[in-house]
Each structure stands twice: as C-alpha cells, then as structure tokens.
Amino acid sequence: MSISVAVAGATGYAGGEVLRLLATHPEVEVKTVTAHSSAGQRLGDLAPHVRRFADMTVQDTTVETLTGHDVVFLALPHGASANLVAGMPEGTLVIDAGADHRLNSAEDWKKFYGTEHAGTWPYGLPEFLFPCGSKQRENLKNTQRIAVPGCYPTASLLALTPGFQAGVLEPQDVVIVAASGTSGAGKTAKTHLLGSETSGGMSPYGVGGMHRHTPEIEQGYSLAAGQPVQVSFTPTLAPMPRGILATATAKVVSGVTEQQLRDVWEAAYGNEQFVHLLPEGQWPQTKMVQGSNHAIMQLAFDPHAHRTIVTCVIDNLVKGTAGGAIQSMNIALGLPENLGLLQEGLSP
Amino acid sequence: MSISVAVAGATGYAGGEVLRLLATHPEVEVKTVTAHSSAGQRLGDLAPHVRRFADMTVQDTTVETLTGHDVVFLALPHGASANLVAGMPEGTLVIDAGADHRLNSAEDWKKFYGTEHAGTWPYGLPEFLFPCGSKQRENLKNTQRIAVPGCYPTASLLALTPGFQAGVLEPQDVVIVAASGTSGAGKTAKTHLLGSETSGGMSPYGVGGMHRHTPEIEQGYSLAAGQPVQVSFTPTLAPMPRGILATATAKVVSGVTEQQLRDVWEAAYGNEQFVHLLPEGQWPQTKMVQGSNHAIMQLAFDPHAHRTIVTCVIDNLVKGTAGGAIQSMNIALGLPENLGLLQEGLSP
C-alpha cells in the first residue's frame, strides 16, 4: 500500500515537521509540497534538514495542486483553509493543523479569531476521555476530516482530563501556566522573536484570559467533566526551539487521596503508547520528548493547598502538531497508530 | 569614607555576584575573600570575570579571616553561618545571603531544612509593605544583621504584596509558577545541571508544596495581609543562566476593578527606584533586568477567572541575592540606596 500525500504550508515549522516525520513513514509517499511565497523553489533551500525531499519543487497552495491525493495536510495560517477545503473531492482525508475547525462554538471562534466560523471537525486527540469512558480515538476511525489540536491544549488536556472525567477535580479555578519553545510562535520574521531577544530570557504573553487557546482548553475540560470548567491560562516563551512544559493545577475534590489520583491517571493512560505518567519521584523534562510523539507527565498532590499539580511535557511540533496529526491519520486510515512515530526523544 | 568588606563564599555564584557589584561601589573596599575548598588560590582562577579583584588570594572561611571588617557578606550553604556569626564582634554588619535567618518560625525551619533554627534577622527586602503602610526599609536602618530573602520569594513577594496589603486579594488559593535560570541551583557539579542536560529544555522540580521557599513566601504574604495566606508554589528550571519569571495569580476580592488594582500597585511602587509596574500593554522579560537590581512587573486582570495575574521578573543573582544584599547594606549604613547598583539590564 502506498498512500499519496500533499502537504500545504510545507516551508513553515508545522509543515516541515510533517515532512520530517513522514520521511520515516513506511506506507506514505509525499507527492506534493506547497507554499505561498516560495512556490517554484527547491524544498532543500527552504527545509534543508529534510534531506529525503530536498529535490522536490515547492508548488503554489491551490485546490488544483492539492487535489488528487489520498491525504492532504494543511499547515496554514488561521483562516486560510476554508476555501481550499471546499474544493477537496470526496474521499480525501483532510487534516487541518490550523485552528479553524477546533472549536465547537461559533461564538468563541468569532470572539477570539475575528472571522466566520468554518465548522467543527473531529478533534485529533486520540487519548481524550469522555465521561462515558470512551476515548476520542473511536471518533477518528474512518473520518475524512481531522482538526489537529493546538499545542498548548494538547499538553493541558492530557494533563488534567483524566481527573475531570473521573470527577476527582473541582471544575472551578483551574490555573495553568505553560512554557513553550519559540517554534510555537512560527517562522515569520519578527523582532521580538530574534535569537538575540529570545536567547537567555523568559517572558509571558497574552496574559489575562486573552489567549486563543483558553476556549479550546475549557471546551475539552468541560466535555470531559460533563459540566463547565473554568481556566486561568498564562503562556510564557522559553529560550528553547521546541517543547512545552505545562504546569496545570486544580483543586481536588474533598476526600480524594493522592493514591486515588494516581490510580485515575494510570487507568487513563496505562495502555497508551504515547502518553505516560512517570513513576513517583521522577519529573518530566521537555528534552525527554524532543522530536518524539510522547507526552510525559507527573502528578503531585499538595495537601497544603489542596491542589493537584500535573506537569506535562510534549514537543509542541510533534505531539502538539505534526505527530498528533500523523497519529490521527493512522487511526483514520486503519493503520497501526505508531507508523512514522517510532523516534525516541532526542536527548541530550 | 571607605568601608572595609569581607565576602565569605566568594567563589560561588552568590559570592561572585557580590564581588561583581561591589567592584563598582564607590564607598567600599573589598579586603578579604574567603572560600572553603579553594583557599590559597588566586581569585582570578576561580572568578575570572571580576578582573578588579583577580589578584586577591582566597582565604579560608573562618571567624579569624572575617573579623575586622565593617561589613561581612555570607554566601554560604544553608546552616553554615551560625558558628561564624557567633564569633563576629559588635559593630560588624553581617549580611547573610543564605536561608538561615529568614524564617520567623523555628518549626518551619526545622521542617524544611532539618536543622536547629539559628534565629530571625531583619529581612532584606526594603520595598516590602506592612499593613500600616510602612515599608521594610525602615527596619533596615542601622541594623547590624540582615537576612537576604531567597530569590523566588523576592520575585513572589514583590509581585503580590501590594494587593494583600491593600486587601484587594483573597488570601486563599494563591498559585505561583516560577521559572528560574540555572544559577539558582548553585555551582556544585551535578549531572542534571550539566549544560548538555539543561540546554534547550525545561523541567519542574520540588512540586507539591515541598519547596523550601514556600514557607518564606507565605510568611511574607501573611504579614502583609494581616491574616494567613496559603500558596501553591511550583518552581521550574529554564534554559538560561540567570533570571526569574514569576507568574503569581490570586483571586481578586469581589467588586475590585482592574483600575483599582493598578492604582494599588502604582501607589506601592511609584516612588521606588528598583521596582516597577510596566505601562499597560508591555510585558516583562527577564533580560530587561539581566545583571541589574531592578524588578519589573505587569499586572493583568482576568475577569473570566476572576483572578489577577502578576508576572514579575528579577535577576535571581542581583535583586534576588547580591543586589538586594547591597541595597540593604546601603540602607543599614545610611548610604544612598543605589550605590553599586547603577548598572542597567544587559540586553540583548
């Protein structure tokens, strides 16, 4: 079997990461790479780390160039996918790494992104838990549309969803502070993202409930809890190219013990190959998952503040974007879930 | 006037930073530098960045070598200062950059540090606010003993103390997540602190109420609030040599507006030369204060979660240690508060 693939936005960080991972996928053939301003150039000039596809020519991102593939990955700016998607023929699996199809609420979309809502697609987080105990994986089988979660929501949802699903966390007053590597801010040249600026320092941004990922995180928690969950989310920019460390804290329902908490998380992820609760005493580090599709977390119970603190690490470009996209593609196509995703974390 | 100074623990990061700053202090003469294992060596071999004192010889850390100076800085491991201090003659200003004399509660000390409490000294955070509106600065005048605050507590206390003092923050359920540069972990060679390990990644540590700085933070907040304040504190290690970014969030008392919050912080720090609330719309970055004694913060109000989020940056080795120590020394000796502390942040 050989599955033909097109990657739109191949010269950005998300698109480049899809290519990097697909280069090791045994069932996939990358047929077409597209971009906007760099159409006509050699891919090796724009994404020189992906040697395997270096001699491909970048094409323009149009319905025509994308048509005729089994799978189309869209790694485009927010709002750019709607027109393209409308022209995609039946039978094409379209995987949108952008935000356009993540939110259920058209109102939230309009409030945070300012444009018309393009609709809601199946959410590409296979390990997400519903109150009934089933996982989102089931909803991805045979789908032809996948909305890849945001990177912050991926880490945040994996961190606390088991507790909300099991009813051991209070739905009010969740606080999340997350640090992300700079690739999360994209490849567009901006002064505040220059290496001279980001290297050796940290800064917050979008503080105060304004970040676009807040409604996506609340949407997931609320679905898992079966009731509205309210989140204070603060993202910070860390001096590293990749990785997210999310520190997610929530109040524990009275009477629940630390062991009960651990049991809930173990039950949720014990059989997962990409999501892991560390043994007690070991803490996650973003470099454990650098370049890999794993999410690794540790859970602590602070009896003093009566909160649980779950720290969760992912690679924002892998489990947080391209890896999650490919994992979901594998599920949709009935392939083993880990094809193209066997790489371990790059450390040191 | 020339004030004679001895620095104990001169070859560690805190001691080296005291020397770096004192090299530009016009009223001070560094007469003696001491250390433990490196006694007898040339200081230039151990702290080569401080050219001015490169030819001094490191002496052993004993009561004898430290006696006879106007000011003695102690930058020693926790628990090492008690014996030395007992031997210090009257009239010597002793400034302890270690933790030994910070906590009021002997019980907390024993619980978190495991040894006998050495006593409580005036706390070297001049900008700290008491319920009556006076500042800690007053308590440092003419003192002969100063306990330099920890670096995390410095950032955390500066961030939220105005709100507790003014009664606009709820005392329950404060959540702080802070990122520190690696110098906060000291200069002792440990595998997990190797550059290969820390570079390019982030990790949490001491999660779950166990960190030694939690009681120090709660002590300060509670003093300012006039009632017990309870904190969930999570420190993380960031891939940078210096700097702390503290994200401190607390619930806002019902009815308080964002403008009222800003007014409270402005009132607290508007006349301070080292502590600043940024204009609206600008966020702090640790590199704004790299190498300088400034603390810079921004305040956001999240009406959605009904929390205020104050992000505060300091250089952990300057305002968080050596700079705070020298500022307090200046106050104790009746000197202008900014002598030796004129350096601006090193950026980029």
Next chain:
Amino acid sequence: MSISVAVAGATGYAGGEVLRLLATHPEVEVKTVTAHSSAGQRLGDLAPHVRRFADMTVQDTTVETLTGHDVVFLALPHGASANLVAGMPEGTLVIDAGADHRLNSAEDWKKFYGTEHAGTWPYGLPEFLFPCGSKQRENLKNTQRIAVPGCYPTASLLALTPGFQAGVLEPQDVVIVAASGTSGAGKTAKTHLLGSETSGGMSPYGVGGMHRHTPEIEQGYSLAAGQPVQVSFTPTLAPMPRGILATATAKVVSGVTEQQLRDVWEAAYGNEQFVHLLPEGQWPQTKMVQGSNHAIMQLAFDPHAHRTIVTCVIDNLVKGTAGGAIQSMNIALGLPENLGLLQEGLSP
C-alpha cells in the same frame, strides 16, 4: 532475522544514543544494557528519553553480561575496553566507540593517552577515501572488530579527505578550528560544564597541538594523501548540546580552480547517502543534521589567501559516534547501510 545486541556504557551520552537509534532499527533486538556505577537501576531512570527500553534493568559491565550477543557496542572511557574485548568469543561483532583502537601508531597512542596501545581495528568511517579510489566501506565488510572514529576526526576527515586523495591540496599547513556541542565532553559532572557556565558563551580548550584528536586527523589525511599531512587543530566549546561545525582550511595546489575542487568533492560524495556537498550559495548549519546521521558541507575557494575552506557539520553523537557505529555495523553484517538511520535532522 533478529540480531541480538548488548550496549556497554548505556547510561552515558554515546551509549544512550546507540539505544535511541537502535530503537528504530528493524533487525536488531537490544538484549542487554550495562553500566558501571548504576548497575541494578531501571534504565528509564537514567535515560528517560528512550521510552522503548525504559523497563530494562542496567547490568554490570563484565565479560559475562556481554557474552552471548551477536553485536556488542562499547561506549566506555578510554582504556576500559581491552580487558573486556579479550574475553569476547569468536563470532561476536565488537564495535568500540572509544578511542582505544583508532590509532595505527602505538607511539602516538602512548604519547596522547598515556597507556599501552590495545591494537588497531578497522576504522568505522565508510566514506573514507584511499589514494587508489576505494573507500573504507570495503574494509568493514564481514569484519568482527570496528573502531568508531572520534567526532572531531569524523567531521575533519570528511571535510578535506577528497582533496588530499585527489592531490589538489597542499599537505602542509592545514588549519582546523572546530566548535562542538557540550555532549562531546561527556556526562560526568564537572563545574566548567554546568549549564550556568556553558550557556551563552564560547571557549577554546586544548589549544596548541595537544588535543588527542590531532594524531587521528593527521593519520587519516596522510593515508588519503599518500604522504604526511600536518594539521593545526583548535577545538572550541559551543553553547549547544549537540553538533560539530568544523572549519577546515588548506592551501590549494597551484593552478587548481574552484570548479575543479567542486568536481573532486562531488565525485567523492555524489553517490553517498549520508555525506553531502551543498549546492553553491547554501551554508551548512549544525541543526540541519541534529539527530541525523548526515554530514553536510560546503566548499569555498579563497583566491586571495589561495586556500580552500570547507565547513562541515555533523551531529557529534550520531555520525560522530553512535550513527557511524550503526552504519558500520550494518555494513559488517551485510545489511542495508541505512537501517536504523532514517531519521532526518531535527530542526528548528
């Protein structure tokens, strides 16, 4: 087919990298991991990024634990392999990632390493060129012993060997300045390798002909040139975990043109899958090869100084150590050369 493998020194950076890569090798089964001080511990506690082998128990490094495997990788300190190797049974492929068996000259060994020479094994650099035009690849087929080249020599030899082999470079006065990531200095805790020290700065070391890699580089160049080649080599430590950038310059034989130089390098590497000369106008970056087994270079001709300057990048732990070792293993066992080595560079 399943090839059984043991990795000695599995908890160091070189050993950990062998494991990371073997986790994706389809024909290999890692049966045994050994170390010295950490025997008895769970591998996941020591190399947590390699999830696949996390539950293996580290054994002691002895002849007994290593015996009975098809392939044994030795990632041990210099001088530690001789005794182990003596006890290895016939038919075992032993691959030494240490320096012990690289040098032909027992005299040079003694001078630079201070111990008795353990003998010379086939040199694991498949792309190395001999004057006759054959490559070292031929000498690795069916061998039972492989000496993995040093990381600096790998980058240096790949950079200039084509020119020496083709007789277009002068053998005198080669100058190499190379920057290495900190993992090249190993995982032993040392103060000068702390992240606080290495982050944000560069430093030279071992300047003045003293570096142990100089005789290995000269040995290779001299073999390729068929006459003694003399090198001035200066290594520097760069603030990054991985990667080598070697800037290798040599005088060009009079009358040779830039195009002739390019033709020589193209002829040498045009058919190689892991060694590449970039198109004109593009420069190598260490992140192009981060985590991958590629070596990427560019060649410039400076008519002004009549020198060629070849800049070559590798990942010191992959092509410079573990990847080169696995590539050589594949050749020795008659497997496709790229098994386990399909990963592209991790960038950004």
Next chain:
Amino acid sequence: MSISVAVAGATGYAGGEVLRLLATHPEVEVKTVTAHSSAGQRLGDLAPHVRRFADMTVQDTTVETLTGHDVVFLALPHGASANLVAGMPEGTLVIDAGADHRLNSAEDWKKFYGTEHAGTWPYGLPEFLFPCGSKQRENLKNTQRIAVPGCYPTASLLALTPGFQAGVLEPQDVVIVAASGTSGAGKTAKTHLLGSETSGGMSPYGVGGMHRHTPEIEQGYSLAAGQPVQVSFTPTLAPMPRGILATATAKVVSGVTEQQLRDVWEAAYGNEQFVHLLPEGQWPQTKMVQGSNHAIMQLAFDPHAHRTIVTCVIDNLVKGTAGGAIQSMNIALGLPENLGLLQEGLSP
C-alpha cells in the same frame, strides 16, 4: 562638568548599548536619542532594559536633532552617516560606530560596500600598536572624529597585532576563524536570525574571503607589520546573544620561542586596563567579558605546526562597539579612559 550627548540609532543594538553604558558615565548627560522608523515613541517601549532613559522620546535622525551636543554617537546602517556628518558644526566630537570611516583604501571600500568612500577617520582602537612602538591612543587625543572598529577586527587585531609589530610572526597565511553572538547581525527581523533557527546550532557565513571585515583586519595587521599581511577569515554564528571568540593563528618566525612570544604580548598589554593576556594554563571564555569592556586572550605555541594560536574574547557590543566608542570618547575629551566602563563581566 557635564558633556551633552546625542545618540543616533538609539533603538538598535549598538545604540542601545551606548545608552546602557552611558547610564553609568558620571560626566555625561544623554540629551537626545534618535531613530528612524520609531521616532515619536517612548524609549522605554523600544529599549526597556535601560530604565534610566525610559521616559525619553525618540526623535527623528536629522542634522537638526543632532546639532548642539558636545558628542554625537552614530549607530546607523552603513552608508547613512555621510550626509549627517557634513552638517555637524565645528567642535562636535562625532563617533561613528558604523563602517563608513574605517578603511584607508577607497578602493577596498567600494569593492566591499559598493558605495562612494566617505573618508577615513582616526581609528578607535586605543591599544593598537604601530611599528615605532606608539599606540593609537595618541592619535585619538583631541580628535573630533572617531571611526569605531568593527567587532571582528577589534578581536582579531588585539589578538595578533603585538606579534606583527614585533616582527615575530610571518605575514603570509594568517588564518582566523571567529564565532560571534547573534547581536552582531543586528536587530532587523530576518528569518534565519529567529531564535528558533539560531538556538542550539552553529553555522558559518560569508566564507571565502568575502567578508567585509577582511580588508579592515588586513589593513591593521599590515600597518603594524610595516608590510602587507594576508588573512583568511571565516566568521561563524554561535547560539548566544553576545560575545566573540576569535581563534587567530599565524606562522611564527623561525627561531622564536614560546617565551619570547609571551614576552612580546606582555610588553604590549601589560599596562593596559582593558586588554589582558591570561596566565598560562587558563583559557578565555566569552562570558568572562559579557557586558564589560575587557578583551581577554591566551596564546599558545604549536611547535608541531610552527604556528601561534591566539584565542581572544570580547563582547561584540562593548569592546567591539559601544565600549570601544566610549573609551575613545574619553581619550578624545581628556577624561579618565575607564569612565562609564567599570562594569565587570556578567557571569554566569
């Protein structure tokens, strides 16, 4: 005495560094800051680390805004100063941190910069040695025009000039490989300078004699040697915001010993307060001089290659730009040479 100063290009890295240092200069008052695109904004929004001048308003860079100051610093793009300078009144000390007035040869200027030569000004490297033994310092006294050297030339010239001046180095075949922090590439937003790109990796650029700093380095060496000196210069970009490590190697005149070399360098710099040869056995690190005006070097003799290798570190923005500019200003105005330059290196 209070000297009025204007800084043109105050929002770039060089201009910002002039301000950072002048903030501690006791004899100077910064009256005017100018820029191009950001005129009208608050300086604190653009250079927030320099708290002292945060409330100044950026003005447009014109002859009018710059006129009426004792000293004008120009930190502008190449080619932008000529028109401004023409309008400066008599009696104003103009210090150009750009390249326009560094080269003696109008031909070289045209070849490397492509515009008309603006003329040659006294070269702001006080420690530069002439064959007669006098230093450039003498030529800066009472001058009204100063051309600040480039950052690479500063490190390169300080490294080898003593040897050329003393006749102990051969003038042919000098090879320099230098690593620079990213601030050397300026503050203009470019994709290849994003933190995601620069962090964690190294790359060369401008290889093959093309770099604009080559003629400036050769000009200096040739002046010191009294005969033409020819250089192969390769710059590389290192993952750090600041700092240059230059590795400069030259052939030693036959018969000269290592001790004779050390004596020559000691004689040249023994009395300098900003340029230092380290004691034997110690190597320079860029962080020794981070933020300070020092240049620190070590000299090695490689008898094997018959070359001396001098490794020299500076902060590219201090001794390499703004610090050198202020040091030269102090000399021109008859002030103590170290005013505003007392800061020691920021380390760790």
